[in-house]
Amino acid sequence: MSQRLAGKVAVVTGGGRGIGLGITQRFLEEGARVAIVQRNAPDGSLLNEQAVFVQADLSSSADCAKAVDTTYSHFGSLDILVNNAGIMFEKTIEEMSEADWDQMMAINLKAPFLLTKRAMPFLRHRHRGSIINIGSIEGIGSNPGHPAYSASKAGIHGFTAAVAVDHGRDGVRCNAIAPGWINSDLSEEYINSLPDSARMRRELLAMHPVGRLGEPRDVGNLAVWLASDESSFVTGQVYVIDGGRTKKLPLPVS
Secondary structure (H helix, E strand, O other), rough: OOOOOOOOOEEEEOOHHHHHHHHHHHHOOOEEEEEEEEOOOOOOOOOOOOOEEEEOOOOOHHHHHHHHHHHHHHHHOEEEEEEOOOOOOOOOOOOHHHHHHHHHHHHHHHHHHHHHHHHHHHHOOOOEEEEEEEOHHHHHOOOOOOOOHHHHHHHHHHHHHHHHHHHHHHOOOEEEEEEEOOOHHHHHHHHOEEEEEHHHHHHEEEOOOOOOOOOOHHHHHHHHHHHHHHHHOOOOOOOEEEHHHOOOOOOOOO
């Protein structure tokens, strides 16, 4: 069976952990060469001739440009950009400072703009570029205390559509993935920190019609398809991947 991303080069921001790691691993399995762009070095076992680490502070416009340029210089091409890195905190509007808001937008919304802007000439070059933005179901709805996060992810969804409209003529497609609950080290730490973690796990499972929680590889599988030539007629779309969570209407519980 042929590898669907053979010969392609990808940038994956935050590609060394969580959802980003799931995407990186699937890209590597499908034959892509990957630049993992993030602040801290990933597990060394990930790195080889096929995968390199590019250190970058994504709140810095200079670092965003450097990350793209370094990838192109190292591999000699660029076909795929995955804007995955992001932050999240829980504060209502009244609790949030202006600096909090600016930080969320800088990482979750401005960095994808800067990376996309820098990458566009390279993606256009072979007339088959694919940009994949990681949004969220919270770009469609919201959990309590997430006004900045929800705004940033809704912005990513809108940004995705606009880039698709403007750059389809250049052979560059742009789509978004909106994950629901995806298991990760951070989500495990959060659940384990709760007074009744067992109840939380039961309630989380009950929210998902498929009967399980998401895994990073689930997102990676979809990202592979969006990055591949199999999806060449797909652009401007937001793909919800949440095990049916947002389609299940809640019933009152006594």
